[in-house]
Each structure stands twice: as C-alpha cells, then as structure tokens.
Amino acid sequence: MRHTQITFSLILLAAIQSVWGLSVTGQDTEQEGPPRSDLREWADASGTFKVKAELLTADDNLVVLELTDGDLVALKREQLSKADRQYVQKATLDRGAAAAPDVDSQWQLADGEVVAGRLMGFGRQELNVKRDRGDLWVNGHRLSELPAAYRKILPSVVSSVDQKQVGSLDKLERYLASNGGGPFKYTLSGVQLDLTEWGVITIPLSLLAPDEAKEVMPGFERWTAAQADDVSDRDRYDAESRERLALDSRDRQRRRYQAAGRQPWNQRQMQMMELSLLAADSGLTDIWQVELRPRHRYGYSRTIMVSAQSSLFAREKVAQRFPGWTIGAIAKRSY
16 A cells, blocks of 8 residues: 655645755754754644644644744644644633733844835835925924834935935925925835834835845735735735735844854745545555646645646646646655
C-alpha cells in the first residue's frame, strides 16, 4: 500500500522554492533565530500532512505559520485539524485579552527616520491642505503641531499630484500662496499607521527606504488593483484582509528577531497554501502539488495540495475548484 502521509515541511519548502526561487533540502532546516518556545506540530483536517511551525498571527479566515527555517505560510483555519483550530482560537483570545501596544509597526523612511504606530494595513487618505495666516494647515491642524512625518509626506504628495517641484516646505508655502492658499484636497495611498492621538497617517511607498518599499510593493500593487470599481465588495475585503495579514506577519517576525537581539535574514514573503482538495490516506491516491496563478491582478498566487490518481486528475480537480485561474507546474509529492 502506498504511504501518502508525508511531512508538511518538505512540501512547503518545495512549494516556496517554485514560487520564490528558494533552495530546498530534504529535511527541516532550522536556521539561527529567536527561541521557539511555541514550536508545535500542525496538521490538516485529513491528517495527511504535518508540519513543525510556530503560530505567528491569524485573522478570522487565515492562519500564518512560521516554519523552522523562517518561511511564512498562510493556511485557512477551516482546513486545519480540530485541535489546531482550537489552539488558534485560544491563542487569539489570549492575545486579545492582553493590553494592545500603542506601537506595533515601524517603518524606515528613505532619509533614515522611523515612523511608528499601530498597523492598519494599506489604505487611502485625503489631506485637506491650505496656507492661512502664515501657517500651513492639514485637515484642520497646523502642520507644526502634527507628527514630523507629515512634513515629509506633504511636499511629496503635492509634487506628485500637481506635477510641480515643491520638494521643501518653503517651496510648498510659496506654491500654495501663489494659487490662492487653498484649501486643496490631495489623496494618497500607502501603508497606514494609527498614531493614537493624531489618528491615521498614510505613508506613500515612495517615501520608504528602498528595501522596505521593495518588500511590500507586490502586496501594495495587489491592494491597489482591488480598489477598482469593477471589483466586488467581497473580493476587495478578502484582498485587503489578506494584505494586512501579510504586513502584520512581516512586523511580528521582525519584532521577534529584534527582541532576541538578532536581525532576520531576508524578509520572507507570505506563501498561501490550499489544503481543501486533500483526502484522508486511502493508499489509492498520491499527493500532487499544483501551482496556481490568480485570474485577477489583486489575487494571490498559491500552492494547491491535492489527492489524485495522476497529474491529469490533479489538474482537473484544481481546474474545477478554481475556474479561470492559471495552472502552473504540477509535481508529485508522495511516493
């Protein structure tokens, strides 16, 4: 009888290799990182796959696990074993009962300064700007009273929207004064942080340090595509929630390594994996890994694990479950 209950970690590593170009070994590869007191074995609902990982974060739909080598994998809650779903629920409740920190996300700007606050995700914000009585005003507040980040954001946004070179506050004041002082309305998109006493601030990716901007650009592009008028409310909500979870995973992993006095290696992109097409081990089918690319620009590529008698049947199952998606490489993962 063919044995199809195989270790999750090698499959996940192979899946991530095919999507992100990372190397794969035939075993769990633990790298130096923070202590893993919450490392445990996770399983899918069928019991076919298992993986050693640590819970990083979760929302109502997805659970993000950090593997022993630092890779991040997002799985649907409903596709995990009952014991794992209960574990996630308890961990989520415990975290919710703890006092929420005022700052849980830090972003470095291109000039080296850091903006910190509570992560909201990607978002859009309107700025009402005017020059009045010798002062610059933003959304009813004097610019001098607002956090320093606004003094960097404002000239950049006005320059971008109005296609004028107003790279400094002095130039911005002169520009606004020459056009009647305003108020003028500007819309910006980027990473949103809640600054507590000042509300939400939006940081355009163009102001972030190059490495940080590069890390989050794919997610920002997906989020931007989801804002189109022809995107359904449900698809937009799913995309926004997924991208926020990816940002939260990034922040949590970074904080864990910093708290341990270690810098993380290359920042990991969250990889989505679908387990709904797995069946309990009958000995009559193999496990196939199918790479899937979304039909919409706001979609998220994912790896589908499927129980099937052949690669052809695996392809057919995936095509029926995900109509319109593009099927990529198919590989056998049980022998």
